[in-house]
Amino acid sequence: MxxxxxxxxxxxxxxxxxxxxxxxxxxxxxxxxxVALFSAQYQYNPDDRSQASNTRVKVLDTYVRNxxxxxEESLQISGYKTLDSLYNYSVxxxxxxxxxxxxxTTFANCITCGYMNCTNRTVSCPDPLKGYDLSSMLSNISSxxxxxxxxxxxxxxxxxxxxxxxxxxxxIDLNISYNVSDIVxxxxxxxxxxxxxxxxxxxxxxxxxxxxxxxxxxxxxxxxPTSICTDAKVNDTCWDLNKTRAFYNSQEYKQYTNGTNYLxxxxxxxxxxxxxxxxxxxxxxxxxxxxxxxxxYYWTRTYVCPPGTTRILQINSTALNFLxxxxxxxxxxxxxxxxxxxxxxxxx
Amino acid sequence: xxxxxNKKGYFFVIDAFIGSTIIFVSLMxxxxxxxxxxxxxxxxxxxxxxxxxxxxxxIQDLNNPAIANLSAEGLITNKQxxxxxxxxxxxxxxxxxxxxxxxxxxxxxxxxxxxxxLTDSLISSKYGFSLVLKDTATGRNQTIYERSxxxxxxxxxxxxxxxxxxxxxxxxKMFGPNIVDIKVWI
Numbered sequence: 001m002x003x004x005x006x007x008x009x010x011x012x013x014x015x016x017x018x019x020x021x022x023x024x025x026x027x028x029x030x031x032x033x034x035v036a037l038f039s040a041q042y043q044y045n046p047d048d049r050s051q052a053s054n055t056r057v058k059v060l061d062t063y064v065r066n067x068x069x070x071x072e073e074s075l076q077i078s079g080y081k082t083l084d085s086l087y088n089y090s091v092x093x094x095x096x097x098x099x100x101x102x103x104x105t106t107f108a109n110c111i112t113c114g115y116m117n118c119t120n121r122t123v124s125c126p127d128p129l130k131g132y133d134l135s136s137m138l139s140n141i142s143s144x145x146x147x148x149x150x151x152x153x154x155x156x157x158x159x160x161x162x163x164x165x166x167x168x169x170x171x172i173d174l175n176i177s178y179n180v181s182d183i184v185x186x187x188x189x190x191x192x193x194x195x196x197x198x199x200x201x202x203x204x205x206x207x208x209x210x211x212x213x214x215x216x217x218x219x220x221x222x223x224x225p226t227s228i229c230t231d232a233k234v235n236d237t238c239w240d241l242n243k244t245r246a247f248y249n250s251q252e253y254k255q256y257t258n259g260t261n262y263l264x265x266x267x268x269x270x271x272x273x274x275x276x277x278x279x280x281x282x283x284x285x286x287x288x289x290x291x292x293x294x295x296x297y298y299w300t301r302t303y304v305c306p307p308g309t310t311r312i313l314q315i316n317s318t319a320l321n322f323l324x325x326x327x328x329x330x331x332x333x334x335x336x337x338x339x340x341x342x343x344x345x346x347x348x
Numbered sequence: 349x350x351x352x353x354n355k356k357g358y359f360f361v362i363d364a365f366i367g368s369t370i371i372f373v374s375l376m377x378x379x380x381x382x383x384x385x386x387x388x389x390x391x392x393x394x395x396x397x398x399x400x401x402x403x404x405x406x407i408q409d410l411n412n413p414a415i416a417n418l419s420a421e422g423l424i425t426n427k428q429x430x431x432x433x434x435x436x437x438x439x440x441x442x443x444x445x446x447x448x449x450x451x452x453x454x455x456x457x458x459x460x461x462x463x464x465x466l467t468d469s470l471i472s473s474k475y476g477f478s479l480v481l482k483d484t485a486t487g488r489n490q491t492i493y494e495r496s497x498x499x500x501x502x503x504x505x506x507x508x509x510x511x512x513x514x515x516x517x518x519x520x521k522m523f524g525p526n527i528v529d530i531k532v533w534i
Contacts, residue, residue: 023360027367031374038378055396059509062400066512070525073516080519128520141512141525144484148510148527202519 056182057189063151064180064191067141071176072197074137078129079162079172079201082111085129086266087207091217092126096209096268103266108160111172134160134174150183158194164263164276167255168225170201203262208253210265211282214299219286221295223262223278226252239332244281245318253280260296270300284321290342292325303327305342313338395509395532398471402431402463403511403528414465423458429515431466432528435459435492436515439481440523443488456490463493475532476500481513482527496533503533 086107090096097103109118110125114133117123124130131137134157142153155178163171173196180191208221228247229238247254259277260269282293290312292303303325305312311326315338329335407415408427418424424434438459442452467477476496482489500506508531514524 021363023363023367024370027370031370034371034374034378051393055393058396058400059511062403062511066403066514070512070514073514073522077516077520077522137522140484141514144512144525144527149512 059149060151060180060182060189060191063145063149067145067153067178067180068195070141071134071138071174071195072199074134075172075174075197075199076201078111078132078134078137079170079199080206081129081132082107082125083170083201083203083206085110085125085127087209087212088126090209090266091207091212094213094216096213097266099267100264100269103263104162107162111160112157146183152179152181152183154179162263164261164273166200167261167276167278168203168223168253170203170263172199172201173197174199206262208262208265208280208295210260210268210299211295213268215286219283221251221280224250224252226250226254228252229254237333239334241315241317241334241337244315244332244334248281248318248322251280251283253278270296270302281318281322281324284319284323287323291323292328293323294325294328297325297328309343311340312342314341315339394471394475395507395530398467398532399509399511399528399530401470402435402466403513404430406430407434410466412465412469414461418458418462431462432511432513433515434462435479435481435528436513436523436526438462439483439490439492440515440517443483443486444523456492460493467493467495471532475534476503477533478529478531480529480531482529484524484526500531500533506531506533 086103089106097106106116109116110129111134112118113121113135114129114131115121115124125133138153138155142155145151145153155176158175158177159173160175161173163173165171175194175196177194178191179193182189203223204225206223208223211219211221226247228243228250231238255275256277256279257274258272259279260271261273261276261278264271264273280295282295282298284293287293287298290305291298291301292312294303297303303310303312312323313326313329313335315322315324315329315334317337318334323341324332324334324338326335329338406427407419407424407429410431415424419427426437429437438455442455442459446452446455463479467479471477473495476494476499478494478497478500479492480489481492508529511528511530512525513528514522514526516522
């Protein structure tokens with residue numbers, strides 16, 4: 001009996017002890033669960049190792065943004081130099097392009113690779129394009145990125161389109177595809193993009209091909225927009241004798257809807273170009289005959305006398321022996337200062 | 349009997365206390381282990397973040413006395429430029445436009461003034477710093493601004509960031525692409 005009592009006491013004590021460590025056991029279990037849970041999570045958490053990858057992706061991303069900006073700025077510089085180069089090409093052989101299609105193709109080739117034909121690459125486009133075509137300019141940045149940043153840049157120029165909608169601007173649309181990746185591993189990130197870039201080029205300070213080719217490069221006119229009567233583009237009401245004289249002396253250009261625009265002058269276009277049309281008054285030193293000294297009219301002989309009934313007026317107060325057709329003289333409001341020289345008035 | 353029950357109560361209180369301590373300690377350990385190592389990450393990203401800042405931030409977006417003074421003196425003409433483009437412009441003026449050394453030195457000083465003012469307010473003085481513009485056309489490496497250079501050789505950590513920089517001067521000219529090398533050390 002005594003022994004049984006002792007056993008019962010021992011059993012009761014054990015139960016009490018077990019109950020006494022119940023919270024401890026539960027907390028240990030919970031702690032173990034927390035550790036297991038957090039350690040599992042820690043493995044997926046971005047850690048120090050991924051920091052290097054993040055930085056590398058940032059470098060690539062910044063480069064891509066820079067590359068796109070560089071393409072835009074290169075397009076502007078390259079476009080301007082290509083127009084200058086094609087002027088030198090036309091003047092050098094003293095020939096206009098046959099038509100707009102030929103000009104557009106040559107422009108696209110020159111700006112893309114610096115050659116008249118990007119496939120056979122035999123004839124290079126004249127200066128000042130050397131080293132400034134898009135391929136040359138883009139290879140500068142891609143080789144620099146390769147050497148210093150360990151970035152590979154592959155690009156392909158899909159198309160270049162040139163056109164004009166404003167009198168003193170040329171518009172260029174570029175379609176380019178590029179691929180940017182890390183030189184060591186392509187695991188970080190790859191940029192594979194097709195980009196459409198539109199850029200407007202100011203044609204100020206470029207030469208007029210119409211005047212140069214028609215005079216065998218004896219008379220070179222630089223295209224600069226006039227500041228005279230710029231608000232009166234449509235009806236020309238602000239013009240008078242003094243302003244016409246100043247416009248003639250400056251040898252600048254004005255917007256004129258019936259005039260031929262800059263690009264069309266490369267293929268001897270003489271028709272009206274609408275809003276993008278321009279006109280200038282030619283210097284009498286280079287001109288002869290009873291012809292209107294408005295640039296596009298002079299070589300088309302639209303207003304020449306004789307033959308026909310075209311009335312040519314002489315305005316010596318603008319410049320000695322300066323001639324204009326009657327319609328243009330009326331537009332510049334200088335008819336009163338003009339003398340009719342052709343056709344001759346009948347003698348009484 | 350009552351005395352016996354009271355004694356049992358102590359066991360439970362002590363048990364609960366030990367249990368809560370275990371949970372508290374384990375949670376503290378877990379949470380502390382998750383915050384570690386941020387200092388090194390900060391050092392690594394600082395050079396990169398700083399170079400991104402000067403490459404992308406436009407002058408007009410900064411309210412800084414040095415920029416205000418340079419603008420008032422007529423030395424910053426295009427506030428659309430980023431900080432790096434403005435540094436490029438000063439460098440271009442110094443080596444490609446200026447015809448005498450006085451003009452060149454002044455132009456370089458403007459770029460140093462601009463960069464010094466921005467850097468000192470952004471990067472703690474415990475870090476050394478240098479920005480070098482590498483002109484690819486001439487091969488010249490021009491230090492625009494540097495500080496604590498004496499600590500560079502003995503530094504524990506040097507973080508460098510290289511970027512490509514360029515600026516369009518006019519319709520026919522571009523300066524660059526060049527390399528800008530930014531170093532931060534501690």
